[in-house]
Amino acid sequence: MLNAALLKQTVRENAVLWTVLTGVQCLMVFSVAMNAPIAAAGVAYYNLLPGIFAGIYAITVGNRLICAKVDRGTLAYVLATPVRRRAVTTTQAAFFGGSLLAMCALGAAAHCAGAALSSFGLTGADVRTVLELNLGLFLLGWAFAGICFAASCVFNLTKHTIATGGGLVCAFLLLPIMAMFGQNYAFMRHLTIVSLYDVPAIMAHSAGWFWGLVALGMIGAAAGAAGSWAFTRRDLPL
Amino acid sequence: MGMSTQHPESDSAQGPRADSPTRLHTPVTPAPAAPPRAGGPRPAGAVIAVEHLTKDYGHGRGVFDASFEVGRGEVFGFVGPNGAGKTTAIRHLMGFSAPQSGRTSILGFDCWAQPSQIHSSVGYLPGEIALPEGLTGSQFIRFMQGLGGRADGARLAQLLDLFQLEPRGTTKRMSLGDKRKLAVVTAFMGDPEVLVLDEPSSGLDPIMQERFIEFLRQEKGRGKTILLSSHMFSEVQAVCDRVAVIKDGRIVSTVRVDDIRHSETKTYRIKFAALPDFGAFLTGGGIQVVFADQAEMTVEARVRDGDVKALIQSLAALRVADFQECKVTLEDHFFHLYARQPQEGRPWNTPSR
Numbered sequence: 001m002l003n004a005a006l007l008k009q010t011v012r013e014n015a016v017l018w019t020v021l022t023g024v025q026c027l028m029v030f031s032v033a034m035n036a037p038i039a040a041a042g043v044a045y046y047n048l049l050p051g052i053f054a055g056i057y058a059i060t061v062g063n064r065l066i067c068a069k070v071d072r073g074t075l076a077y078v079l080a081t082p083v084r085r086r087a088v089t090t091t092q093a094a095f096f097g098g099s100l101l102a103m104c105a106l107g108a109a110a111h112c113a114g115a116a117l118s119s120f121g122l123t124g125a126d127v128r129t130v131l132e133l134n135l136g137l138f139l140l141g142w143a144f145a146g147i148c149f150a151a152s153c154v155f156n157l158t159k160h161t162i163a164t165g166g167g168l169v170c171a172f173l174l175l176p177i178m179a180m181f182g183q184n185y186a187f188m189r190h191l192t193i194v195s196l197y198d199v200p201a202i203m204a205h206s207a208g209w210f211w212g213l214v215a216l217g218m219i220g221a222a223a224g225a226a227g228s229w230a231f232t233r234r235d236l237p238l
Numbered sequence: 239m240g241m242s243t244q245h246p247e248s249d250s251a252q253g254p255r256a257d258s259p260t261r262l263h264t265p266v267t268p269a270p271a272a273p274p275r276a277g278g279p280r281p282a283g284a285v286i287a288v289e290h291l292t293k294d295y296g297h298g299r300g301v302f303d304a305s306f307e308v309g310r311g312e313v314f315g316f317v318g319p320n321g322a323g324k325t326t327a328i329r330h331l332m333g334f335s336a337p338q339s340g341r342t343s344i345l346g347f348d349c350w351a352q353p354s355q356i357h358s359s360v361g362y363l364p365g366e367i368a369l370p371e372g373l374t375g376s377q378f379i380r381f382m383q384g385l386g387g388r389a390d391g392a393r394l395a396q397l398l399d400l401f402q403l404e405p406r407g408t409t410k411r412m413s414l415g416d417k418r419k420l421a422v423v424t425a426f427m428g429d430p431e432v433l434v435l436d437e438p439s440s441g442l443d444p445i446m447q448e449r450f451i452e453f454l455r456q457e458k459g460r461g462k463t464i465l466l467s468s469h470m471f472s473e474v475q476a477v478c479d480r481v482a483v484i485k486d487g488r489i490v491s492t493v494r495v496d497d498i499r500h501s502e503t504k505t506y507r508i509k510f511a512a513l514p515d516f517g518a519f520l521t522g523g524g525i526q527v528v529f530a531d532q533a534e535m536t537v538e539a540r541v542r543d544g545d546v547k548a549l550i551q552s553l554a555a556l557r558v559a560d561f562q563e564c565k566v567t568l569e570d571h572f573f574h575l576y577a578r579q580p581q582e583g584r585p586w587n588t589p590s591r
Contacts, residue, residue: 005384013372073368077424080332080362081385082354235335238364 001090003083010095014061022103025053026110033114038126039203041111046133046199050107054100054141055173059166061099062148065092066231067161076238089153089228096149096224100141108134132202136209139216140197144169146220150227156237193219285310285432285463286331290340293326301326302487303340308465313458315478315495316467317572323487324467325365328436331465332362344432358386361425365436365467367417375405375412375420379427388428397423400453401446414441422450426457433457433464439473451476471569481568483575490575498571502543505564510535511557522552538564 028049032041066089069075078088111130116122151165175192178185189195196212284307293300301323308314318324329335330342333353342349344356369378379394398405401419409417418441425433439447447470454477458464468474474481475495483491505528510516516535520527525548529538541549553561 003385005381008384009370009373009381013370069370073364073366074370076332076334076362076364076368077370077382078385079334079353080357080360080364081382082358083385084354236329238329238332238334 001087002094003087003091006078006083006088006091007095010065010092013064014095014099017057017060018099018103021053021057022106025050025103025107029107030110030114033111034118037120038111038115038122038129041115042129042133042203043199046137050137051140051173051194051197054103054137055144055169057100057103058141058144058148059162059169061096062145062152062165063158063161065096065149065152066227067152067155068158070156070236070238071158073238075236079236079238085232086228089231093149093224093228096145097142100145101138104134104138104141107137129203129205132209133199136197136199136202136213136216139213139220140194142220143193143196143216143223144172144220146223146227150223150230153227153231154234283310284308285312285345286314286434286465287343288327288331288340289342291327291330291337291342292339293330293335293337295326298486299323299326300487301330301484304484304487304489305340306482306489306492308463310463311458311461312480313454313464313466313478315474315481316465316484317469317471317474317481317568318484319469319576322484324484325436326487327484328365328434328465328467331434332360333357359431361428361430361433363421363425363433363435363438365440367414367421367441369409369412369417369420371410372408374408375403375416378409378420379405379424382424383427386428390427390429393429394423394427397427400449415443415446418442419446431463433462435464436467437469438466439468439470447473471567471572475568483572485576491571493571495568498566498568501566503540504543504546505538505540505566506549507536507538507560507562507564508553508558509560510537511559515556515558519552519556525549525552535559 029041029045032045035041036044066075069078075088079085108130111134112122112127115126115130147168148161148165151161151168155161155164172192172194175188176194179187179189193216196216198209198212201207201209201212286308288304288306291304292302294302299321304323304327306314316324316327326335327342330337331344331349333349333356336350345359347355349356370381373381397403401423403416403419403423405420405423407416409420412420418439422438425435425438439450442450451473454464454466458477464477466474466478475498478495480492480494482489483493508519510519513532513535516530516532516537519525519537520530525545526540527537528540530536539549
């Protein structure tokens with residue numbers, strides 16, 4: 001179902017953005033780990049910044065993977081070959097998920113490396129916490145990616161994809177920040193899927209966080225599958 | 239929502255033709271509207287078939303009950319102005335859009351239901367050249383080879399040599415002509431059995447256009463089945479066996495190019511030496527006059543081959559300054575169908591005859 005030539009081209013198209021975002025993220029988490037123990041760094045760092053990075057990546061790459069190619073017309077060359085539409089969406093989705101996973105894996109490695117080199121040291125429990133935090137981060141990014149990918153599959157114009165998929169992701173990222181402005185706004189915390197990535201619960205090894213991550217995984221998979229389904233059945237203005 | 243709501247052929251060219259006279263004249267006998275013609279017998283074993291295709295985008299846009307077939311080894315031209323529905327029809331043939339009603343098929347496969355079976359045998363050249371960014375020409379060629387699963391190095395080298403294309407530079411920095419050449423090369427490099435070409439030579443310089451026409455003739459000689467959508471009448475007339483004219487989404491005529499070249503009805507332009515002779519001819523009757531200009535003392539008479547003798551006899555007693563046959567071209571046929579009023583300027587890229 002995957003097409004090697006298309007995958008190679010997609011990697012080439014997105015390599016710069018992925019490298020920059022991953023590099024910045026790794027440098028930041030490495031720096032944080034050098035200056036604070038994992039227990040403190042976890043809450044301070046994972047609560048905000050990585051979600052924003054994942055959001056930026058999901059919005060930008062999600063649009064590029066399908067909609068931008070329809071908008072510009074370059075997808076005509078791909079779909080004029082024996083490559084099926086389903087193979088296009090599967091290949092693009094595989095890249096999306098794989099690149100997010102690699103981004104989070106490198107972030108986890110950088111966090112562990114920073115902690116190991118710091119005066120605080122790195123224990124087995126720390127490694128488990130970092131992995132769980134990054135698993136959650138990956139699944140949050142996966143859910144964002146699924147939403148943006150679905151928008152990219154459904155719309156013909158970049159502006160519509162960015163407005164819909166990007167708008168939703170931005171709203172999800174902003175709502176927890178709004179919730180911090182007082183008790184009257186606290187309900188907003190429950191209107192965003194970001195709440196399913198429960199960093200304090202992961203840090204505390206308390207129950208419940210796992211099912212939030214399962215829900216994020218299902219949101220991403222369902223949105224991506226729905227987008228792919230729509231893409232294989234709709235007219236393309238190529 | 240992006241569910242098939244757009245129609246990219248947004249400009250409806252309603253421009254005039256340049257070579258028609260602009261002076262006032264006396265239209266004596268208007269030319270009869272040409273009825274849609276079958277264009278001779280349909281090819282046996284159609285490779286490309288469009289059957290009652292309808293796609294309505296609203297506001298009169300789209301294609302409506304369009305039907306035509308392209309036989310094996312045939313080159314079929316598809317002409318019409320922007321917005322007439324050419325690209326919409328091609329989009330259905332490539333499986334990019336689903337018909338509202340009707341059916342399109344290539345090599346017997348339904349274009350919407352079985353596109354991947356078709357695409358292994360079809361070379362496609364889009365009308366709009368939008369190459370992926372960040373690639374050199376060579377990388378784009380390898381990319382397309384990877385997608386199509388076909389890589390014939392010798393043929394690729396021949397095509398690059400024929401079109402004098404050096405694909406080392408990035409596609410972003412290429413001229414429009416080089417981008418077009420690159421798209422042409424990738425469409426033909428797999429040596430496909432069927433070719434769907436949407437305005438293939440647009441953007442090529444005149445030398446390359448001529449080379450491309452010659453190349454199409456060679457491919458036709460090799461038995462390729464080609465659907466050629468074009469604005470260039472010279473190109474269509476040079477290579478096509480049959481031509482369909484599409485107007486407002488409907489195919490209004492399908493003709494054999496040979497029938498146009500060797501029409502049984504011919505038009506003659508006669509310039510008289512004096513006004514009384516001009517008047518006498520017009521009042522003489524018996525000959526269909528399609529154009530008359532009193533100031534120039536000139537008429538255009540349309541006669542069947544068997545009636546030329548009658549024309550000459552009617553002129554025998556008159557003083558004639560000049561007599562010549564007006565060659566009928568595909569362009570004439572097209573503009574006749576579109577019933578243009580004579581004004582200045584040409585609507586499309588139509589070289590002067």
